[in-house]
Amino acid sequence: MTEPTTEAPQPPIAAAVVVKDAKVLLVRRRVKEGSLSWQFPAGEVEEGESAIQAAVREVREETGLTVAESKVLGERVHPNTGRTMIYVACDYVTGEATVVDNEELAELAWLEHGQLAEYVPYGLFGPVQEHLDEVLKN
Template sequence: MTETPRPPIAAAVIVKDGQVLLVRRRVKEGSLSWQFPAGEVEAGETPGQAAAREAQEETGLTVAESQVLGERVHPNTGRTMVYVACDVLSGEASVVDDEELDEFAWLKRDQLAEYVPYGFFGPVQEHLDSALSA
């Protein structure tokens, strides 16, 4: 009997006005706490569509995929992660899904290590280095 693979997780990497949006989950996944808005890709969705949907459901922001930054099996959770750069179309971030999220923060580049001490996946870090230095 083979186990059905779990769907990938799509993460929305949202940069606006020189800051990146992170959310803090109420239930930690592995050693994670602060992370990008994210959730499972549902049947019929692309990772970009899933990232945009999760951003809307979790933070109230309407975003659109600009590019897929990369994919990996996350070393802490073992889940396939797809990182998607997204542009804000409308809305102001807030904690919409308060069962799942505790808090959100817009962070400048020099604040990231305080929130995510283990660093980011290489292609995501490269995107943030570029996007947050503007």
């Protein structure tokens, strides 16, 4: 008889969808996660922290920007990583985006709506795409 595993589930990942001046912020990780290269600033939700708080913290730690959460766009198990993802729309507050976490990030980019498919060819999660379709109108 096999003993059931009591391994704790992995914490969810909070992803920040940051928009400024009709452009969205994407970062390129030094180490790809499956086919993922360009993605939103993101990281694990730490103990005692909400997904919204984690998204705001990750943006600051990775890019130096100060952002404020706007709303949770949706949640899913990511088809490429198997991790629970919580997507949070964030409003730019202050700062100049730079690669602060050199160990995790290679570069970052502010993209217009028409550039998204070039950087994210596999498409975005539906609620995130709908949000960006709305806020990135030119």
